[in-house]
Amino acid sequence: MSEMVTLTIDGxxxxxxxxxxxxxxxxxxxxxxxxxxSNQELTPYGACRLxxxxxxxxxxxxxxxxxxxxxQEGLVVRTETERVNNVRRLVIELLLSRNPKHPRxxxxxxxxGVDKSRFxxxxxxxxxxxxxxxxxxxxxxxxxxxxxxxxxxRRISTPFNVAPxxxxxxxxxxxxxxxxxxxxxxxxxxxxxxKTNFELAxxxxxxxxxxxxxxxxxxxxxxxxxxxxxxxxxxxCR
Amino acid sequence: xxxxxxxxxxxYQSNPGFxxxxxxxxxxxxxxxxxxxxxxxxxQLKVPISRIFEVATFYKAFSxxxxxxxxxxxxxxxxxxxxxxxxxxxxxxxxxEIKAGETTADLEFTFETVNCLGACALGPVLVVDEEYHGQMxxxxxxxxLNKLGKKVVSDEEED
Numbered sequence: 001m002s003e004m005v006t007l008t009i010d011g012x013x014x015x016x017x018x019x020x021x022x023x024x025x026x027x028x029x030x031x032x033x034x035x036x037x038s039n040q041e042l043t044p045y046g047a048c049r050l051x052x053x054x055x056x057x058x059x060x061x062x063x064x065x066x067x068x069x070x071x072q073e074g075l076v077v078r079t080e081t082e083r084v085n086n087v088r089r090l091v092i093e094l095l096l097s098r099n100p101k102h103p104r105x106x107x108x109x110x111x112x113g114v115d116k117s118r119f120x121x122x123x124x125x126x127x128x129x130x131x132x133x134x135x136x137x138x139x140x141x142x143x144x145x146x147x148x149x150x151x152x153x154r155r156i157s158t159p160f161n162v163a164p165x166x167x168x169x170x171x172x173x174x175x176x177x178x179x180x181x182x183x184x185x186x187x188x189x190x191x192x193x194x195k196t197n198f199e200l201a202x203x204x205x206x207x208x209x210x211x212x213x214x215x216x217x218x219x220x221x222x223x224x225x226x227x228x229x230x231x232x233x234x235x236x237c238r
Numbered sequence: 239x240x241x242x243x244x245x246x247x248x249x250y251q252s253n254p255g256f257x258x259x260x261x262x263x264x265x266x267x268x269x270x271x272x273x274x275x276x277x278x279x280x281x282q283l284k285v286p287i288s289r290i291f292e293v294a295t296f297y298k299a300f301s302x303x304x305x306x307x308x309x310x311x312x313x314x315x316x317x318x319x320x321x322x323x324x325x326x327x328x329x330x331x332x333x334x335e336i337k338a339g340e341t342t343a344d345l346e347f348t349f350e351t352v353n354c355l356g357a358c359a360l361g362p363v364l365v366v367d368e369e370y371h372g373q374m375x376x377x378x379x380x381x382x383l384n385k386l387g388k389k390v391v392s393d394e395e396e397d
Contacts, residue, residue: 133288143286149295159291160273160302166286 007075022066022077023051033079034088034108036095036178037129038067042138047129049091050108054078063087085112093117098124102179125181126156132173132182142166142218145173145194156182158194169198169212203234210234242267243278254283257293261300270301306341306348308386311365312374315354318361322375326362327351329376333383333390347388 002017009026016025021044026033036048046068053066056076063083078084092109097119099105105127109115130147133156137143144167148157158164169191174184185192189200189209200209201216216230246263250256260283264275271294280287294300312330314323331337334347341348357363360372366382380390 136288137286143288146286146288146292147296148291157291159287164288166288 005071005073005075007071007073007077009077010079016071018071020071022053022055022064022069022071022075025071026053026066026077026079031079033066034092034111035067036104036127037131039131039135039176042131042134044068045130045134048095048127050088050095052084052087052091054081054084088112089114093119095127097121098127099179099181104178124155125179127179128154128156129178130156131176131178132156135172135176140168140170140172141222142168144168163196164194167194167196167198168215168218169193169196170215170218201231203237204232205237206234208234239268239272239275240278243275243282247279247282252283254285257283257285257290258297261290261294265300269307270304273302304341304345306346308347308367309365310347310349311352311355312338312349313353313355313357313361313363313365314351315358315361317358318354318363321361323362326364326374326376326379330379330383333380333388347383347386 002019004015005018007014007016007022007025009022009029010031012029014025014029016028023033023035023038024040033051033053035051037045038051044067046065049065051066052063053069054061054077055064055069056078061078061083066077066079089112092105092112092114094117095105096109096114096117100117100121100123128147133146136145144164145156145158148155148161158167171184171191171193174180174182174193183193186200186209189202191198191200191212198212198214201211201213202209211230211234213231217227219225219230220227243264246260246267249263250260260279261271264279265271268275276290276294277287279285280290294302310330312318312323312327314327327338330349334342334349336342336347336349338349338351352365355363355365355370357370357372360370362374364371364374364379364382366386371378371382384390
């Protein structure tokens with residue numbers, strides 16, 4: 001167990017292991033901080049900027065992203081100040097200008113008292129939180145997708161914008177996306193993701209399609225077990 | 239291509255931390271970053287191609303499309319702009335029949351604008367194949383293009 005530090009969040013004392021973040025400590029106290037790019041299975045990233053909190057630094061206070069700021073002994077954090085809410089309102093307005101419809105964003109906006117973005121709407125859907133890229137890299141371990149370009153052109157893409165060579169069609173990216181903008185479809189034994197069709201394996205016992213062949217081949221590669229071990233029967237019939 | 243990439247990669251001890259300098263060398267060797275070359279770099283460095291594509295598209299210095307034999311960069315920063323860089327740019331675009339950021343079909347010229355070269359006292363600045371030309375005028379630009387083998391019909395003769 002790593003060393004514990006004591007900090008204060010919204011006037012309440014909290015204990016957290018060194019190396020963890022303010023966001024985690026706050027959640028431990030049931031303090032709800034809005035966040036879209038953080039996911040406990042992934043490395044902290046600090047992209048969405050909704051989780052901004054105010055920390056006290058001597059006489060002054062400073063805004064930091066709580067999902068990447070590590071707890072420190074004696075740290076004083078406030079999560080609902082005027083300054084914090086102002087910043088969060090600005091951030092949600094910017095996010096709404098990329099994606100004005102998603103219920104998840106609208107719910108956060110409502111909570112912050114924002115009914116409309118002051119910025120011109122330019123629908124991109126994706127809010128560039130990077131969860132899909134990180135899940136593919138860190139959890140799935142294939143790194144089939146990534147960011148492309150930068151600035152206003154930045155977007156998520158497959159390498160060279162063609163059918164992704166390393167993709168195993170597991171669908172983790174679509175599942176993890178907070179604003180559901182990665183198209184994912186399954187029809188007649190074919191899964192379509194990243195504009196590419198992937199063949200699904202059919203269970204020999206129950207006849208159901210249960211997983212993409214590419215994913216099963218990936219399992220076989222990782223575990224060193226023969227491919228037939230995975231492709232014949234689904235988990236339920238095993 | 240494989241051997242050339244292997245040579246570049248070994249120069250950096252196959253260290254993925256040197257991805258940017260490796261890509262710079264690859265671009266120098268092929269004049270741009272061909273898709274097969276990036277794939278080969280990925281295989282040799284054991285870096286996923288998605289990661290390499292990210293880096294290659296992030297930096298403006300990298301190009302995924304073939305570039306011209308001669309590269310022209312026109313500064314359109316504030317100082318150059320007020321001294322008429324826009325007019326020179328228009329002139330070059332007209333002569334080469336491409337827009338800024340494009341390459342001529344014969345792969346002879348690539349013309350790009352840049353935002354400041356830090357040589358404001360020389361403005362307007364045109365960089366041709368890494369050589370800086372200051373106090374640029376439309377006539378001087380045409381002269382340079384002529385020297386590089388582009389036949390320039392001056393505006394007066396056109397009429």
